[in-house]
Amino acid sequence: MVYEALDFYDVDSLLTEEERMVRDMVRDWVDEEVIPNIEIACRDGVFPDEWRVALGEMGVLGAPLKGYDCPGLSYTAYGVICRELERGDSGLRSFASVQGSLAMYPIWDFGSEEQKNYYLPKMASGEWIGCFGLTEPDYGSNPGDMITKAEDMGDHYLLNGAKMWITNGSIAELAVVWAKLDGVIRGFIVEKNDPGFSAPEMKGKHSLKASVTSELVFQDCKIPKDRMLPGVKGLRGPFSCLNNARFGISWGALGSAQACFDSAKDYAMSRIQFNHPIASYQLVQNKLSWMLREITKGQLLAYHLGQKKDAGTWIPEHISLAKMNNVDIALEIARVARDIHGANGILDEYPIMRHMANLESVKTYEGTHDIHNLIIGRHITGIQAFTREA
Amino acid sequence: MNIAVLLKQVPDTTAKITISDEKVDESSVSKWSMSPYDEYALESGLKLKETSGGNLIAITCGPERTKKMLTDAAAVGADTLVHIPNDGVTDSTHVQKLLAAAVKRFDSHVVLCGKQAADTNGGSTGPGVAELINAACVTLVSEVNFSEGKFTTIRPSNSGIEKVVVDGLSVFAFDKGSTELRRPNVRGIMMAKKKPIESIISSDLGVNLEASNVKMNSQNPPPEKPAGQKFEGAEYVNEVVSKLRNEANVI
CATH class of the missing domain: 1.10.540.10 (Acyl-CoA dehydrogenase/oxidase, N-terminal domain)
Known part of the structure; x- marks a missing residue:
């Protein structure tokens, strides 16, 4: 098709x-x-x-x-x-x-x-793959309390700690790792063969199966002094990266949604029940119409955000809104598309179930859906609601 | 070496074709693409350029929209982009005259094109241009190489493949070969955007588009395929064999 x-x-x-x-x-x-x-x-x-x-x-x-x-x-x-x-x-x-x-x-x-x-x-050029180490087993939405630390040993840094849920980890030549040096978050470039560094792959995912996800483990990992990123201190570093990645996701999720819509439309047009294509029934048309409505809104959101990003007139909250909304509707569109496909929707002959399972990850990574709501909530009220401590 | 590649923009092979007033309704075509056989001609032209050096001139005759195809050609490596507006063009002999004049104007040493366009399937452009510029013409070419002043081409023959060697001004009309088409890349796209497209109208090419001998009366969609037949059970074997032999003519 x-x-x-x-x-x-x-x-x-x-x-x-x-x-x-x-x-x-x-x-x-x-x-x-x-x-x-x-x-x-x-x-x-x-x-x-x-x-x-x-x-x-x-x-x-x-x-x-x-x-x-x-x-x-x-x-x-x-x-x-x-x-x-x-x-x-x-x-x-x-x-x-x-x-x-x-x-x-x-x-x-x-x-x-x-x-x-x-x-x-x-x-x-793609010759070297990179990965990004921020999230830890016990610190996901709250990266500021990370445990991974770096020590200045005079002629080198020593890294200790572990990162988790790291896309590309096991296939990467280098990792940009965020660790605390004297209590301040700094970025370090760790190369694959640095002593004390390993990146075991995490197995058993029901989502993002064609993507490599790994842990990064640093046990007295010794890296040269010139591998620290000199230009940034604190959470601003990793958050700047995440803003750009989340921007990309706000567009990316629409790709999944469009794939699901396209498949659902084709299926509904050709699947005959009660002597007529199911696309001729009002309940199915309602579903397709809702999908089109949400995708169109998402496209306008993504395009306008793109213009703001290119013009430099964006704020992180704009990105939060688009990431949150577009992933949310994409996941719901995948679910409705599965419904339209009936039992066929669970087969890998159709892309539906794969997109749906993938989007469950996308909804959670790069700032969970809820965290993005809190970012926007803080923007509206001026009151942060991430933690009970001030 | 100046390598001219003649390109035509056609409705994408996946686009739906609608007919209104007994003519193909161009405004309803959702996607226009470079004709697939022309893509092989372009790829072979790019390979010739890489091995023998030279300037690749992409030439098309068509409406304004065809400029996009020239930019696509530039993204994979075309050096000079030539657009001939098709105002007043009514049939393929006009197109041949215009293309032939452009080929001459750019002092081309060799001309590459598709064996036929994917929309009209006419197949007249290559031989027609060759006739007008007094060039050798080899059709159904899958590969062309240049060495010691001669072009060696590969084409199918009755019993397999044949090699045809030509020298002097030549036109090669390409079939789909085993050649893999190159993809554009971001760098090519960014350079293509800056590449100017030279528009040359028929009078500047010295071509007089007089009344044509050819007139197209009407265009019609192909007849709808009859529904398939389904047979289940051993009792149908004789009937199915008979149908395959006498109706489908496949056994």
Whole structure:
């Protein structure tokens, strides 16, 4: 079945020609290389290495970063890329989000000139995969109380602690790790072969199965002094990265939603019950109409946020709203699409159940749905409700 | 070497075609793409350029929308982009004249095109242009190589494949080969955006679009396929064999 991207309000006509060309490039690649292979990748629980190579060759990694052999596209283009990738699979988009927004971005924004020149070209080409270590087993929504710490040993730093839920961890050449140095959060670049560092893969996921998720373990991990990111202190560092990744997710989730809508529409048109296509029944039309309504609103939200991001007139709360809303509606659309597909909706012949299971992760990672509500709640009231302590 | 590649923009093979007033309704086409055989011509042109050096000139004759296809060609490596507006063009002989004039104007040494366009399936452009510019023409080409001043092409023959070697000005009309098409990348797209498109109207090419001998009366959608037949059980074996032999002609 040929994919027809739902664009009821013709929002993509607002994109620049360059952004549309990038969209078509990624969309064609997803059609030809990702969708025919995604179910096998999920069953095997692997992220196909060819995808890393192709993303590097297309030149979309670290999309909005400029210089150091990075693509230098707009944030809107980055959003479009995320949307097209996630139409294939959220695991694929997660790979690109982590590489670009969580690993390349902090080096690009907070790294030394030497760090940028050394790491960024290899990461933009896909030669080196990066990962991002913030979340810990006991500190998810509350990263400020992290335990992982760094000690200055004179001629090197010593890292101790553990990170969890790290996308790309076991396949990464380097990790951008956030740890406390004398009680202050700092960013460190840890390389795969640094002594005392290991990244065991977490197995048994029912979600994001084509994405590698790992723990990062630091046991007296010794790293050279020039691996600390000089440009940032405190939670502002990791939060800046998360803002960019969440921005990408707000577009990406629409890709999943559009894939589910497209499949549900085709299925409803061809599935005959009581002598007529189920698409001819009012209850089914109501569901399809609701999907279109939510996707269209989400597209306008994402596009406008893209414009604000490119113009520099955004605040983190804008991103919270879009991430929260678009993932929320995408998950609900996946569920309704499953309903329209009937029993067929659970089969891997259709993308529905895979997107649904993926979106459960997407709803929780990069700031849970509830945390984003609290961010907006604080914006409205001026009262933080994350903790009972002041 | 100046390598001219003739490109046509056609309704995407996945786009729905609607007919109104006995003509294809172009305004209802949701997606326009480069004709697939032309993509193979372009890819082969890019390979020729890489191995033998030169300038790749992408030429199209069509309405304003076809400029997008030229930019797509630039994104994978076309150097010069030429758009000939199709005002006054009524049939394929006009297109051939315009393309031939453009090929000459850019001093092309070799011309590559698809064996036929995916919309009209006419197949006249390659041989037609070759006739007008007095060039050799090889059709159904799957591969072309250049060495020592000669082009070696691969094409199918009755018993397998044949090699045809030509020199001098030549037109090659491409079929789908085993060649893998390259993808654009972000760098190519960003450069393509800056590449100017030269628009040349028919009079500037010295082509007089006089009244055509060819007139298209009407276009119609293909007849709908009859519904499939389903047979279950051993008692139908004879009937199915007879149908396969006498109706489907497959055994």
